[in-house]
Amino acid sequence: MRITMSAIKVNVLLVLLFTLVFNWPIFLHFYHALSRLDHVKVGFVLSIPLVLLAALNLVFLPFSIKYLLKPFFSLLILLGSLASYAMLKYGIVFDQNMVQNVVETNAGEASSYLNASVLTWFMLTGVMPTLCLLLLKIEYPTRWYKGVGLRLGGMGLSALLIFAVGALYYQDYASVGRNNHTMAKEIVPANYVAGIFKYVKTSFFTPAMPFLALGTDAVVAAEGHSKPTLMFLVVGETARSKNYSLNGYEKHTNAFTDQEPGLISFSHVRSCGTATAVSVPCMFSNMTRREYDENRARHQDGLLDVLQHGGVGVLWKENDGGCKGVCDRVPTLVVEPKEHPELCKGDSCYDAVLLKDLDQQIAGMKPGNKLVAFHLMGSHGPTYFRRYPASERAFVPDCPRSDIENCTNEELVNTYDNTIRYTDKVIGQLIATLKGLEQDYNVGLIYLSDHGESLGAMGLYLHGTPYKFAPDDQTVVPMLTWMAPRSAQEDGLNLDCLKQEAQAKRFSQDNLFHSVLGIMNVKTSAYDGALDLFKPCRRGV
Structure with missing residues (x-):
């Protein structure tokens, strides 16, 4: 009834x-x-x-x-x-x-x-x-x-x-x-x-906006360079600056890069958003966070497009579920878990998978200056324990579960720190790959995370808090640069100067677009030298 x-x-x-x-x-x-x-x-x-x-x-x-x-x-x-x-x-x-x-x-x-x-x-x-x-x-x-x-x-x-x-x-x-x-x-x-x-x-329901071609006047200025440039641009996921031992964190989370000559950590870097869907399109656009408009970003060229306009070979390697539109017009390789069972479980792969066949892929790119972008799975939660293999459980006890609110704070932070350490290992391996190619290229690497993460402070977990209310845990992100000493010298880059800048000044994802154009020697009207973090330390620029 x-x-x-x-x-x-x-x-x-x-x-x-x-x-x-x-x-x-x-x-x-x-x-x-x-x-x-x-x-x-x-x-x-x-x-x-x-x-x-x-x-x-x-x-x-x-x-x-x-x-x-x-x-x-x-x-x-x-x-x-x-x-x-x-x-x-x-x-x-x-x-x-x-x-x-x-x-x-x-x-x-x-x-x-x-x-x-x-x-x-x-x-x-x-x-x-x-x-x-x-x-x-x-x-x-x-x-x-x-x-x-x-x-x-x-x-x-x-x-x-x-x-x-x-x-x-x-x-x-x-x-x-x-x-x-x-x-x-x-x-x-x-x-x-x-x-x-x-x-x-x-x-x-937003009125259609015509697509804006940006940086079509771009050219590579290769004067004074005996070799083309090969740059790795590593886009991190959910990493926060405070958990980097390079930035003073008490745990040794940067065990694979902290003794690397030429590696510099920028200790004060702000993200554009608190979620991948906002931060990634924003950091690859020529807009600053304050002026960023998502609809406009979708209807204009981004950093990778401008590099292509200038003749730079570009390749995007994806391990995080999508590039949010920034790689739509450039060659892209998406990791297929079923093709790498030794590095993947279910739909998720460890970031080391991005190094598979890398030498051959670089060789297959167009001659000249090249940029390979890697989109990491990084520290994506709440299943942090799935981001690193069992052999990389450096900090224990960890939290092998998705209902992270039921873990102790020590377990949760240990698990997260293991993801940071594993990302550092992958970055170390990428640097080793670049060193092996130094005979043919001037080589360098930039790493920048999209946003940070909350781990229980103020009752917050994960990320995505509206920016004006978000804690530093979600908006202060790690950024690393590495340049081979000979490559830096040929490019006129003073690494001691850059290290001082990295510690003394504040930067943000606003700097990425112009800094990459600058370090790749791309001349274009879309470039703003005031936002190029390398410029103050480059001779003759």
Whole structure:
């Protein structure tokens, strides 16, 4: 026998589900903020759930109509369940960029987030309430005007309650809101619905923009160079600067490169975003972070295109699920896990796979100056333990599971540090490859991570926090350069000067575009010498 319930009562239950279950993270945030205050009004504290109940009731009632209620709220419940888990466990804040990050996550990455905890939460708070809603027999008013009247009455009472609380405690809400800016993005379902709306609008309903060819005047100035240049550009994933022993970290995470002559670590580098979908297109564009526009970046040439315009041979090697558009117009090799069973497990491969057949691939590129870009899997979470082989478990105990919130902090940090150390090993191997080719090329390497990672500090895990709220853990990234001494000398680059610059000055991903053009000796109107971090240390430039 099916249970029968009126549409208004169903709406009340939905409001209670979203308020008391899916919005539990914002209550925790609210009361954490209040616990830091010296004086708190009891009435203000008690009003918080009432305001949220009233606000959700005000928003939900217009959608509690026949033929719309069940499909609309079923989708909202399923998404709300996943969003609330991510917020509760990882401190993730949903906005347009986070929605984009989720949409552009491939199947292999998505599977790394699956574990018993999330599946249990999703079944209990998402699937079961949705099934109950679908099986429920809902009674609607027999006259349309009665239904409209009931909804308008409920909305009016909700608005009146919000107005009354605002009149009494407006200053209290304003004060807490000013000091906790992310709260506005933590209300379920408003946060992910707004994020989805903005993402869809930007991605599918933005007026078409003509493609802008950039740097078509580029040429390679090879005067004074006895050999062509071969540069490795290594794009890191989810590495943060503070965990580099080269930058003062107490663990020996740079065991393979810290004694390498010519290697320089830049200790103060900011990312363009807090997620790959933002940072990678931004760092390969000629735009700075402050002026960066995603739609514009998709419709103009990037760094690799400009290099090609100048006659530089370019190759992109992919091990991280996609280049986010920056390699669309250059030769690209995507790692296929099934072709390298010794270095791959399932859909994920260790970054050492990028060295496979590298010498032959370089030989097969067009003659002259060459740049090979490597997109690493790096420290991609939450399954950090899958980024390094068992032989590279230098820091133990580690955390061999995806529900990282259930690991101790020591285990979690050890696992993450193992990924940093393994990346360092791969960079050391790439440098060794370059040394073997030094007879034929002037060789060098640049490594730059796309963004950092939170490992539990301030209750945050992973990355993707809106940039203006993001901690340094997510925005301060490692950057390394290595030049063979003879190559640096031929290029007029003073490595001692560059080392001093790396320690004394602050840089960002804004510098990558122009620095690579500069070190590759590409002359073009798209180049801005003020953003070339090598320029102050190059003779005659």
